[in-house]
Amino acid sequence: MPTPLDNALHSKNLFLGFAALVTGVTAWSIWGQDMFPAQEEKPTGAPETWTKGQLKQWLSSRGVVVEESSTKDQLVAMVKTILDNPPKSNA
Numbered sequence: 001m002p003t004p005l006d007n008a009l010h011s012k013n014l015f016l017g018f019a020a021l022v023t024g025v026t027a028w029s030i031w032g033q034d035m036f037p038a039q040e041e042k043p044t045g046a047p048e049t050w051t052k053g054q055l056k057q058w059l060s061s062r063g064v065v066v067e068e069s070s071t072k073d074q075l076v077a078m079v080k081t082i083l084d085n086p087p088k089s090n091a
Helices: 004-009 012-031 052-060 074-084
Strands: none
Touching: 004 012, 052 074
């Protein structure tokens, strides 16, 4: 005579429950974490220690057009100029 445990093990409900659990864990591992990488943090410290990419990103976020041929020294000078003379707001 089958016991309730035997009936549960032969049931399709157990299989569907396990499949739902695996699907849920898979979905969580894919979408539960950051799907897209976090944006880079703003550079801190002296502009001389920033990389050329950080300098270009900082300048472009402030609406400054940067030429590809600009040297790191030119970019540092541009950043320092903006830091020393911040743009006036139109308030």
